[in-house]
Amino acid sequence: MCSRGAAPGRIMKKQNVLVAETEQRLDVALACMPDIGSRNRAQKVIRAGCVTVDEKTVLRPSHPVTPGCVIRWTSPTVEPMSLLPQALTMDIVYEDESLLVINKPARMPVHPGAGRPTGTLVNALLHHVGGDLPHAPDEPFRPGIVHRLDMDTTGLLVVAKNDAAHRALQSQFEARSVDRHYVGIVWGVPDPRSGTIDAPIGRSARNRIIMAVRPDGRHAITHYETHEILGPAALVQFKLETGRTHQIRVHLSYMGRPLIGDAAYGGATIRHGPVTRNRRAFYANIFDVLDRQALHARSLGFCHPDSGVRMEFVADLPEDIIWTREQLRKDVAHFRG
Structure with a gap:
């Protein structure tokens, strides 16, 4: 514990x-x-x-x-690091004696790290449960955490409240029996409009903070389907078969279709269409509101660790991605290119 x-x-x-x-x-x-x-x-x-x-x-x-x-x-x-319970707001989608499902907001890290001991989902969880949470033997700073979302990715995340639940949920992730669907807005339109990206991911040789597709990387598979074309962009759904760090973001950058707003992977500048004065002002406004990658973990499905019953959860798109989608529809009408 x-x-x-x-x-x-x-x-x-x-x-x-x-x-x-x-x-x-x-x-x-x-x-x-x-x-x-x-x-x-x-x-x-x-x-x-x-x-x-x-x-x-x-x-x-x-x-x-x-x-x-x-x-x-x-x-x-x-040896355990200091983990402080904090009364932070959490959007709890579901809770019972064994687990919680959280709809994580943007700008909230999942767990503490170097130079970031507080303000994380873990701090909020410790306050909420009023006690301890299970963790892997070498990860005491990630109590309850079975899988993660990037700090600026919103959406659904399951948390274990006891050791048995932690082991059972972790086993499902390793067996790839957990269904995880994400929705994002990408620059350009994927070609083909639905398909699979099978490309290994490892630490970038040029920038050790980010990841990259590289032949000696770890096996990584992302399935995608285009749902709506938004002129110079597209609303796309993703299904993860593996769960590598920054997987969707890296695979999209590799395709030349980075997520809108994703500064780390080339998505925070105009990537498609003419770069006119009007469009520069238009997208500067978008990047002011959507100051993160346009990615949301929309659905999560797994078997309950106690009963074995299949559970499915869905979280609506957050307001900043909805607003961005509406603005891009205006770009289709007014700034074609």
Whole structure:
């Protein structure tokens, strides 16, 4: 459970040993260990070079292990950082004893980070539940968090309230059985108007703060469908098959169709149509109101961790994206190009 009021987090190393009893993949063998807890986390530890099999470092999660293999790994043990409950406004779409579904606003980070100890969804959650929330062994600063949204992406997010719910929901994300649909406004019209972007994503070599499509990146798949053409832009729905950092934003930038307002990935300047004085003023007004990427996590579907019943949630578009869509319809009428 999350510890509150503790000293800032420090990462220490803990040595672990496992003797394989059955033939299976290395990441599967490690996933059941208490300090790892999932295949996703096991893969991260393996790729970081922290795992040996019979004294040899292994970097492939799919590496086969056989009975009698000695697996050793070093896992980070993070001392709890200070997490302060805060009475912040939350739009709670659903809540029961095991989970919450939140409609996250723009400009709210999901969890604390370096130089940002407060003002996050985690701070608000700790105040709301009046106690502790579960977390992964090496992520005490992300209590309750099963998946994330970028700070300036709005929409639906599920939060676990106990360890069993956290494990069950995390397993669904890893099995890709969670349905996540996003809506965004992109520059230009995707060609084809519906399709799939299958392009690996990793840290950008030119700017380590952002991500990029690169051959040595992690597997990433985004499905998309154009819903409305808005002159120099389009309203598009996305379905995530994987969940990489900035995935939709990176894939759209790679296509040459960045999200309107997305300064990090080239969407905060006029990308289509003539750059006239009128249009510069027109879009300066849009960027003043929509001071973020035009992306919203509109729907979320998963099985309840206790009952197994399928649950589906939908969150309407936020006002700034609705307003932007209406303005772009005016651009169709008055600033064709």
